[in-house]
Amino acid sequence: MNKSRTSIVTATLAVAAMATALTACNSNPPSATACSLPKGPDLDRAISAARFDLETGCEHQFDQYFQRLLTIAEGDPKKDNKASFSEFLIWANEEGLLSKRQARETYTRYFGVKYVSLVSDYSVCDQTCPRQDEVMQKMNRELVDKEQGLLKVSADRREYYRASRLFQETELVLEATCEACGPIE
């Protein structure tokens, strides 16, 4: 009898222990709490909060965090913000959240004059002209991002002016070049 009783207690404890273990497995912080996007006007504080979240399970929301940081930075536009975002992206690369290429392209997309939409390996006639409209649409969207990064976040009118001018010149030169390349075969 005692033996049977002991067995029941042991079994109960085992079940309780398993249940506790299962609960522990599921005890990753609920995403709504752990991955809350940073708030407040202070960019440095927001970046710290974002780093903490991104290295503790929220890496899948990197884009949303990045966008939130840009929005916060818009509240205090200054040229120093470029350095803050650069450091943040370098950190993201070191943490394995982004590849080096992704980090470079993201930085350039928002804070550079050049257009990552124009990255290509083959000649203009062969690769760009067959999808000229698509390329221009991508550049146009990138110009909007540059407006945010260069103008609204960094207050760098000169660089934004250059990016805008580059857009116009590229459009003109591509139009002429693709006309000269002839019809797509």
Added chain:
Amino acid sequence: MKTTTIRDRDYKRNFVRRLMSGCLLFMPLAVHAASQTPTIKLFPTTVLEEIKHTGNVAAEMETGLQAVITRLDEQQNLYMESKCEGNEGDPGCEQIARQMGKSYLEMLTIMGDKLPEMETAVNSTSSSLEKRIRRELGQKKTSWSLQELLIGEQSESGNNADRPALRGRSGMRLSDRFHQYYQLVARSGGEVNSSLAVVASDIYLDMQETSSLIARTREEISRATLMEQLNQSFGTITPEMQEVVAGVKSILFGEEDALMPMTAPPASRPERGYESPLKL
């Protein structure tokens, strides 16, 4: 009586506009070519010669048109001062109207005479430029290196005052525009940045459009001439005729000056900003 149409007007107006804007680009090119060695071979001597020739033909046409337009202007003033509007039956007014019609016909004739030569020159230049652009920009460059070419020219220049005006900015008084281009080049001295890819593209696309406009204009001129000859029998000036003349005048004498900014700021070179190691 309606003798010419709105289409005629827009069409000739566009044609003259294109023609003039084409001419304007020739002068700086010749000077640039002499003062620097381009890294991309878009303007070899042969292309420059063709451009120069096209410019000469266009200039001849412009000179001829300018004289006729000045006369038309005077005749129109006389017509207005004589209060001929609404008084078309008056013999004096009819005479002025016929004289205006004759001048208008003369304008059409000048255009008709010069257009074949102009067409040949434009097509030849366009064809040469097309080959150069295809080879130098289309086949030798990727879209990334093309961008680097353009951005390189931007940063080297330091400011944008010496950058060529883009398409669609014609309309300034012609002599002033030439003067500005000359000053632009003269001021730049040895550090001229001609943004050759942009200039070549600009000229090429203009040539393409001009060529198409010439072809269409040649088709239309004989019809417009016939209509005006018929109109001579009735001695009436039409609003369309006045508008064509006004359009041509605005190109030659720059009545749209205020709408056409020549170059863009900034004039000074600001300090270098933050350089990220991530920058491509």
